[in-house]
Amino acid sequence: QKAAEKLKPLVPIKFHISSRTDAGVHALCNSAHLDIQRPPGKPAFSEEQLVHGLNHHLKPEPISILNAHRVSSDFHARFSALSRTYIYRLLVGCPHHTAVPVFERDLCWAPPGGYLDVPAMRDAAELLLGTHDFSTFRSHNSETPFKSPIRTILQIDIQPSSGFLSHHYQH
Secondary structure (H helix, E strand, C coil), X not given: CHHHHCCCCCCCCCEEECXXXXXXXXXXXCCEEECCCCCXXXXXXXXHHHHHHHHHHHCCCCCCCCCCCCCCXXXXXXXXXXXXXXXXXXXXXXXXXXXXXXXXXXXXXXXXXXXXXXXXXXXXXXXXXXXXXXXXXXXXXXXXXXXXXXXXXXXXXXXXXXXXXXXXXXX
16 A cells, blocks of 8 residues: 555555464465546556555555556455465475464464365365355354355365475485
8 A cells, every 4th residue: 555655646546455464374365446537637657557556655565566456446355256276385294383384474374283184185175165154164253254164165176296395305
């Protein structure tokens, strides 16, 4: 939002992101919307100008705008989203969380123990496919009590990695 304000809009900008992340969780990609009203006589930013201008004002933050699209006035990044994709990465065989490679520390979870029963995980994941009421997974004092906890999970993939980390970080 601060980067957008530096584009000198006529009225303050309200920035709306499509989804929030919990503390310690990172988004690889996210979408947002904002309305930028330019002063009289100034043309609207092109999509390319907007991307360039926002990225210029985001420096040195570790974030960048990949693209911009003009949307209808009734579009809302959070409520108009058609789907969301989540990736959960587990690092198995790590004796202690301090042994997680430095560049992976905030991007994966290293559960204690070593072996994961991948076929059993796949069987359990099958039970989540389809449309279900996920009220149990929602906070009792949720910010959106009016929003339905019913969600549809279309796909779950549980895939062991190629073992890249295990042979590059042996002690």
